[in-house]
Amino acid sequence: MIKSIFCEMAGIEYPIIQGAMAWIADSSLAAAVSNAGGLGIIAGANAPVDYIRDEIRKTKQLTDKPFGVNIMLLSDNAEEIAKMVCEEGVKVVTTGAGNPGKYVEMWKSHGIKVIPVVASVALAKRMERSGVDAVIAEGCESGGHVGELTTMTLVPQVVDAVSIPVIAAGGVGDGRGIAAAFMLGAVGVQVGTRFLVADECTVHENYKEKVIKAKDIDSVVTGRPTGHPVRVLRNKLTRQFQILEKEGAEVDKYEELGRGALPKAVKDGDINMGSIMAGQIAGLVCKKQNCKDMIKEMFTQADKTLEKVNSL
Numbered sequence: 053m054i055k056s057i058f059c060e061m062a063g064i065e066y067p068i069i070q071g072a073m074a075w076i077a078d079s080s081l082a083a084a085v086s087n088a089g090g091l092g093i094i095a096g097a098n099a100p101v102d103y104i105r106d107e108i109r110k111t112k113q114l115t116d117k118p119f120g121v122n123i124m125l126l127s128d129n130a131e132e133i134a135k136m137v138c139e140e141g142v143k144v145v146t147t148g149a150g151n152p153g154k155y156v157e158m159w160k161s162h163g164i165k166v167i168p169v170v171a172s173v174a175l176a177k178r179m180e181r182s183g184v185d186a187v188i189a190e191g192c193e194s195g196g197h198v199g200e201l202t203t204m205t206l207v208p209q210v211v212d213a214v215s216i217p218v219i220a221a222g223g224v225g226d227g228r229g230i231a232a233a234f235m236l237g238a239v240g241v242q243v244g245t246r247f248l249v250a251d252e253c254t255v256h257e258n259y260k261e262k263v264i265k266a267k268d269i270d271s272v273v274t275g276r277p278t279g280h281p282v283r284v285l286r287n288k289l290t291r292q293f294q295i296l297e298k299e300g301a302e303v304d305k306y307e308e309l310g311r312g313a314l315p316k317a318v319k320d321g322d323i324n325m326g327s328i329m330a331g332q333i334a335g336l337v338c339k340k341q342n343c344k345d346m347i348k349e350m351f352t353q354a355d356k357t358l359e360k361v362n363s364l
């Protein structure tokens with residue numbers, strides 16, 4: 053079975069982190085992934101600090117295994133969340149959508165393992181200098197907020213540029229993706245989209261069905277002119293975003309259209325006008341499973357894939 057230094061670093065059995073899906077990755081999913089031997093993550097996203105604190109406490113009730121919290125740095129209360137995770141004794145922090153440099157010293161002094169998501173070599177190097185434990189190199193195949201580079205091109209360049217462990221993210225949905233990530237020099241993977249359809253994932257059933265039905269070309273990137281491009285599954289909402297782009301609309305028009313769109317899909321199951329964040333690998337995700345079976349299946353396939361390659 054694939055093991056790596058990342059397993060030791062995070063105190064986990066399988067070198068897999070669950071992606072921090074905003075509005076979705078709660079105590080139910082995080083605890084299930086951690087209980088299955090991966091690293092479950094609670095998504096801070098734009099949620100109020102007290103909500104995240106409650107989710108942390110609930111997760112502790114549901115698992116005695118390590119889990120983490122993701123801090124989305126565009127959030128207005130990122131600073132408050134950054135302090136709260138220290139008070140709550142969280143073991144691992146991942147970050148997204150920004151540079152967490154100013155918090156690293158505080159987190160390290162509380163014994164927290166710090167693993168920022170990066171979308172470029174430059175940020176990976178800056179993060180290494182600021183003393184983080186590892187980086188997640190996330191390609192633009194992933195769902196949600198994306199950078200410019202693909203996983204295939206980003207991961208090996210980050211691996212060459214830093215000496216700390218690199219976790220690969222973006223487009224990893226099965227054991228072949230895990231094997232490929234290790235081939236690129238990663239010592240772990242982050243998986244989001246596949247966990248959307250996990251039994252323990254509390255996202256609306258309509259969202260799960262949309263992911264399962266998605267084909268290879270069913271995701272698009274919207275909102276480029278806002279400076280925060282987001283990959284989502286195609287629907288009525290994305291067609292309206294595309295019209296705004298054609299018209300060269302002002303940024304506030306995008307904000308108006310996008311306001312509240314994620315909870316609309318996640319909580320209400322509105323798959324027409326809701327924002328269905330998911331990665332390009334959605335086309336490969338075809339069945340609901342519990343997290344334990346999902347992780348086991350992925351790593352069994354990764355082993356077989358690597359054996360096959362070795363025998364060539």
Ligand code: TUI
Nearest residue numbers: 074148149150151169170171175190196197198199280
């Ligand atoms: O953060 C994510 N994925 C996300 S965040 C999110 S919530 C949101 N909703 C609407 C608009 C924006 C955010 C949904 N999905 N992934 C990690 C990630 N981080 N991908 C790319 C980056 C990134 C991009 C630029 C990290 C740092 C960065 O530059 C920072 C700097 O200062 O250089």
